[in-house]
Amino acid sequence: MGRAKTGTTPTSKDTGSQRALRTLNTNKIFDALTRHGAQTQANLARLTGLSAGTVSNIVRELVDEGRVTTESVVASGRRSALVSLVPDPRIVLGLDVGRSHMRILASDTSHRTFGRQDLQVGADLNPHETFTLARGMVDRLIQEHDIDESKIVQVGIAVPASAAPQSGRVVQGSVLPHWASYDLASISAEILGRPTVLENDASLGALAQLTYGSRPASGTVIYIKVASGIGIGIAINGTVYRSTSGLSGEIGHIQLFDGGDVCYCGNRGCLETLASSRRIVSDLAHVRRNPKTSLDDVIKGAQQHDPAVRRILAESGSALGRVVATLANIFGPDVIVLGGPLAPAGQDFLDPVVHTARQQALPAALAETTFVLSEFGDEDEVRGACALALHHLLGS
């Protein structure tokens, strides 16, 4: 008998936003089952805030996919379906490749993360050298957590450059210029021994907020990564924006002044020459007459409300705020998340950005916008890489 498919049941005509909504709702049900154990469908509706019909549709699909089981029970005098998670032993790994660090994190399919490993690396390594070091980190993680190696089935990789989703190549190599000619997905898959998928780190910062964050993923979320480069990831109704070429979100190369310092992209007066962590550290080194000044000194100075650090962050934050005002006029975002290694500097870093953005954007563009610092500290990219691997594995 023909029955119209409704709610979150996917059809060939599903739009991107419908798929995103289904993923969001499925994640809510998984989170409820992970946190509270087996539940009746009525309880799942209560715990997730979803309608009984939506819960029923998603549970039916998950039973078909073998991810949950149901059994008939009597609860509160009524017959009901008790939903249980089918234990999934599969593990994914996230790998965050930075200019001078690598970080690895494991995640199970219920979004529990564990096993973080960190390594400082030289900035001039080629991909083969980088992924060989990563292989060593994976081996350590396996050993320390006594993991059955066969359970690690997918790797996601965050790279600090725009990357073409199909070819796995860096398409805008300003941060890793010597990587532009390599097929990173093939090299990493060969060395790490598992299928790998990679994406720009700022886009993955946005994906991390959606997958692991405590905030609702609906609406428009802009994640801003301020590091030695500055980029954004954009998520709209639970889906991260991806351009065909892989190039997007490179706000660091928006020109704010005709003159100004030369950027490594070749232009003058780019945002990155005014607000990157490199520029901020260099300014503080100049003020303190100490060439060994580091990012840690900036963070410590901000936490102690050092006047010079506050002034430097105010100037850089104001430059970033000008660009955020433009983004606000274009997107009218619901949430703007500021992340990257400067996030621990806290409000002294965030406030000048918000102040200038509100001053220069159309008032309505930011009227409903929430500005926050990322809740994951330095794990945005590596969690985003785990999320990318999970989405790839689970087809969500």
Ligand SMILES: [Zn+2]
């Ligand atoms: Zn530039």
